[in-house]
Amino acid sequence: MIDEEVFDRIYPYREKKEKSEEDRKTYGDVFDRRTLLAFYKLLKRTIDYVEFPISTGKEATVFRAVNKDGELIAVKVYLITRLNYKGLSRFIDGDDRFAHVHKTKDNIIFIWAKKEFRNLQAYHDAGVRVPAPVDMWKNIIVMEYVGDESQPAPLLKDCMEKVKKEIIYAIVEEMRKMHKAKLVHGDLSEYNILVWNDEPWVIDVGQAVPTTHPMAAALLSRDVRNIAALARKMGVAMDEKCIMAELGVD
Numbered sequence: 001m002i003d004e005e006v007f008d009r010i011y012p013y014r015e016k017k018e019k020s021e022e023d024r025k026t027y028g029d030v031f032d033r034r035t036l037l038a039f040y041k042l043l044k045r046t047i048d049y050v051e052f053p054i055s056t057g058k059e060a061t062v063f064r065a066v067n068k069d070g071e072l073i074a075v076k077v078y079l080i081t082r083l084n085y086k087g088l089s090r091f092i093d094g095d096d097r098f099a100h101v102h103k104t105k106d107n108i109i110f111i112w113a114k115k116e117f118r119n120l121q122a123y124h125d126a127g128v129r130v131p132a133p134v135d136m137w138k139n140i141i142v143m144e145y146v147g148d149e150s151q152p153a154p155l156l157k158d159c160m161e162k163v164k165k166e167i168i169y170a171i172v173e174e175m176r177k178m179h180k181a182k183l184v185h186g187d188l189s190e191y192n193i194l195v196w197n198d199e200p201w202v203i204d205v206g207q208a209v210p211t212t213h214p215m216a217a218a219l220l221s222r223d224v225r226n227i228a229a230l231a232r233k234m235g236v237a238m239d240e241k242c243i244m245a246e247l248g249v250d
């Protein structure tokens, strides 16, 4: 039996009478039956209640929520309705950690969420500044929230004028730690770096692959290219060769 009281803690506007067309669409896209059941599990053990969406993207929605100790957390929900099997499987095939996992159209999103959680754990253990992983179930990941009561940390791309250009060195330092952890981020740019207290936080690590993956070298050079372009934009002399040398790659 599903306990209605638990479901009421998912998303306040579920209860709102006057739902806008937009609200209804977001709600329907995110909360299909399987996702509701997955939430149910997490509401019993980790999440106290969900506050509001921080970001509604193509493939995932990120919510601000509160844990059982009353602290803010971030909850990333992969949208089952927006599943892109081909797009995801390229990053799972060739990853030895998932070599023995049976992959189907039906479960790939859960494997993806598991992969993102494992990547977060590995980076976090290696001292990379990523949101600490907290819990996960099915297509839902719970992690540390970056920001404060009044606002989530902005993306680097949205605070480029305000941020000190020295942040580039801090980003390269995070890249060095990621490389040492033998996991290539694969989508590193100002779109996946949050800035809080002048420090960079690396997010969105679902696509990160071990350095042994067939696409690892190509993904690494793209990450390096992106960050070199960012350095150029910010007026810092740090080209691709320089970054590669910092990572110990020649």
Ligand SMILES: Nc1ncnc2c1ncn2[C@@H]1O[C@H](COP(=O)(O)OP(=O)(O)OP(=O)(O)O)[C@@H](O)[C@H]1O
Binding pocket: 054, 055, 056, 057, 058, 059, 060, 061, 062, 074, 076, 131, 143, 144, 145, 146, 147, 152, 153, 154, 155, 191, 192, 203, 204, 205
């Ligand atoms: N731990 C966090 N704390 C605060 N804000 C976060 C956190 N994680 C994600 N966000 C916010 O949510 C946004 C989307 O997160 P993320 O980059 O992980 O998802 P995404 O895969 O890019 O989603 P999509 O590609 O579908 O837009 C981020 O740009 C950031 O603004």
Ligand SMILES: [Mg+2]
Binding pocket: 191, 192, 204
């Ligand atoms: Mg992103």
